[in-house]
Amino acid sequence: MPVNIANQKLFVKSYFASSVGEGMAQARTDLGPDALLLNTRESPPEARHLGDYEVVFGVASGVRKPPPTTGGDAVEDLRQRIEKVRELVTRMAKPSWPSANGTDLLEESLVNAGVDLEMAREISESARQRASARTPLQMGRRRLAEPDPDTVFSAALEEISNRFEVAPKLERxxxxxxxxxxxxxxxxxxxxxxxxxxxxxxxxxxxxxxxxxxxxxxxxxxxxxxxxxxxxxxxxxxxxxxxxxxxxxxxxxxxxxxxxxxxxxxxxxxxxxxxxxxxxxxxxxxxxxxxxxxxxxxxxxxxxxxxxxxxxxxxxxxxxxxxxxxxxxxxxxxxxxxxxxxxxxxxxxxxxTKQLITESLVRELPKAIRAVA
Ligand SMILES: Nc1nc2c(ncn2[C@@H]2O[C@H](COP(=O)(O)OP(=O)(O)O)[C@@H](O)[C@H]2O)c(=O)[nH]1
Ligand SMILES: [Mg+2]
Missing domain, CATH: 3.40.50.300 (P-loop containing nucleotide triphosphate hydrolases)
Structure with missing residues (x-):
């Protein structure tokens, strides 16, 4: 479909595939290495049957040519583009953190358990990072992965547990x-x-x-x-x-x-x-x-x-x-x-024991997460 954008003729085409990477590969095969990635998104409901993701490519009219079958540059180009898409997807997939009325539930749970606010904030932020790092980007799936309540909960337990020690020893x-x-x-x-x-x-x-x-x-x-x-x-x-x-x-x-x-x-x-x-x-x-x-x-x-x-x-x-x-x-x-x-x-x-302290600090958390899930 030829489109005139800012006096330039662009050929814009959408590719539907089960993953962004697959859509990009199709576009490359079809449009050649000069095609530009314009957008990626989850497919709208009416096109879902064609694939979970829509990858939109554009190429200047007239430069459309078949891609080289081999060649390091094309592979490198594709790699860079995939990297860009990955960045984009990472931003799109910023994990949602269970919160109620704008308040971080973990922080709230810790403060309710008597942890001072500053420490509660620190723990909550570190646990958030821990849970996010553990949640892989699942580009081939319909929904981009978000930390689930279990991941949040276990990240919180680890974060608390790493911050103190026990030594139930009685010296002579x-x-x-x-x-x-x-x-x-x-x-x-x-x-x-x-x-x-x-x-x-x-x-x-x-x-x-x-x-x-x-x-x-x-x-x-x-x-x-x-x-x-x-x-x-x-x-x-x-x-x-x-x-x-x-x-x-x-x-x-x-x-x-x-x-x-x-x-x-x-x-x-x-x-x-x-x-x-x-x-x-x-x-x-x-x-x-x-x-x-x-x-x-x-x-x-x-x-x-x-x-x-x-x-x-x-x-x-x-x-x-x-x-x-x-x-x-x-x-x-x-x-x-x-x-x-x-x-x-x-x-x-x-x-x-670590368990005694750690579990007591997040006792209310699973219930609170479920309540806002
Ligand atoms: N509820 C409760 N009372 C305790 C505990 N430990 C000690 N007590 C009581 O606290 C009071 C003071 O204890 P004590 O050992 O004399 O304190 P000290 O002044 O530090 O030597 C006593 O009535 C103890 O029975 C505890 O873990 N729980
Ligand atoms: Mg005494």
Whole structure:
């Protein structure tokens, strides 16, 4: 069909095929190497029976000639054109991301689970890229592929899981530090049972929490119930002696006072210097899962002087938003060791697992994706 465009006579022809590449090959055979690719699109419904794709080529009238049967230039030309089409198709196929009212569902799910907004955005964007990279361009099919909900979901799981570590290990000499009421003493007793008595390992309990008589008595009572040695250490020198005096095979667990911010500055320095200076003492920072991320960060900052190597979270029974735990572990690059979800000794203590945290953060996602699909 001759068409006059800007004083130039063009011969324009559509080719219908099951893929763009096939349509282009047909056009080349028919119109020769000088033909220009003008457009590609999914075939309109009335032409669908001819092929899923319509590839439109134009050639200047009079230059229409048969293509060479062989020749590197023609192949290279075709390759470049296919590359252009691929780019075009990539743009057309920009994956649609499940969203509701313009809000990214993954981001929303993370924020609802207590992840701070900045981190939620970062994860959502990375998961989006991960899902897109995994979704091949399927040029030969009727619909260009988009990330399906399963791909989105598994990309989100991987992205979260790659951002934090777990290390459910209890070193021979371990101490728990953290704010008052975080659950240090209770958790020490849980650990003493699960990692000591339950596996036939001797345990020595030490406490540096000598400021409050009740705290010393609490630990002494637990030690008596468990039938294990206990010593209250008023100075770091006494603590060093008590640690050295414990048998080599004994699990030594050191309880510490619940320092408020002010108390930490006023009287925590000595103990922090001692504990962080001893390579053989492993320090877990105990935090509560129900604390808001911003407060959590502030509290954890103030305990940095102890140089904790792990984070241990309690009170998982009081929240189902584990985002605050995740953010702290991800931001500080400190592994999660154990998690406590109740007051029962020793039942309510478990090893931290990636699965526990990761799945909790995207729990609502599949339902939300289905709702807008
Ligand atoms: N709900 C709940 N309570 C806990 C948990 N861990 C400890 N507690 C309670 O929190 C309170 C303070 O615990 P404690 O071990 O004395 O805290 P510490 O000041 O850090 O030594 C006690 O009543 C514990 O029974 C937990 O995981 N969940
Ligand atoms: Mg205590």
């Amino acid at each position: 000499i371990s101490t728990l530090v953290g704010p008052p009421g975080a659950g240090k003493t209770t958790t020490i007793v849980k650990l003493a049972v699960a990692h000591g008595l339950a596996v036939g390992r001797p345990v020595h309990l030490l406490s540096t929490d000598h400021y409050r008589i009740a705290a010393v008595e609490q630990m002494r009572t637990y030690a008596a119930i468990l039938g294990v040695p206990f010593q209250s250490c008023e100075t770091t020198v006494a603590l060093a002696h008590a640690i050295n005096a414990a048998p080599d095979n004994a699990l030594v667990l050191v309880d510490t006072p619940g320092y408020s911010r002010a108390a930490l500055e006023e009287s925590g320095g000595d103990l922090a210097a001692f504990l962080s200076g001893r390579q053989d003492i492993d320090t877990h920072l105990v935090l509560t899962a129900s604390t808001r991320p911003r407060d959590q960060r502030r509290i954890a900052d103030s305990f940095q002087i102890f140089r904790p190597s792990k984070l241990l979270f309690t009170r998982l029974d009081e929240t189902d938003a584990y985002g605050s735990m995740f953010c702290e572990a991800a931001r500080r690059k400190l592994p999660l060791s154990f998690v406590a979800a109740g007051q029962l000794i020793p039942e309510d203590l478990a090893a931290a």
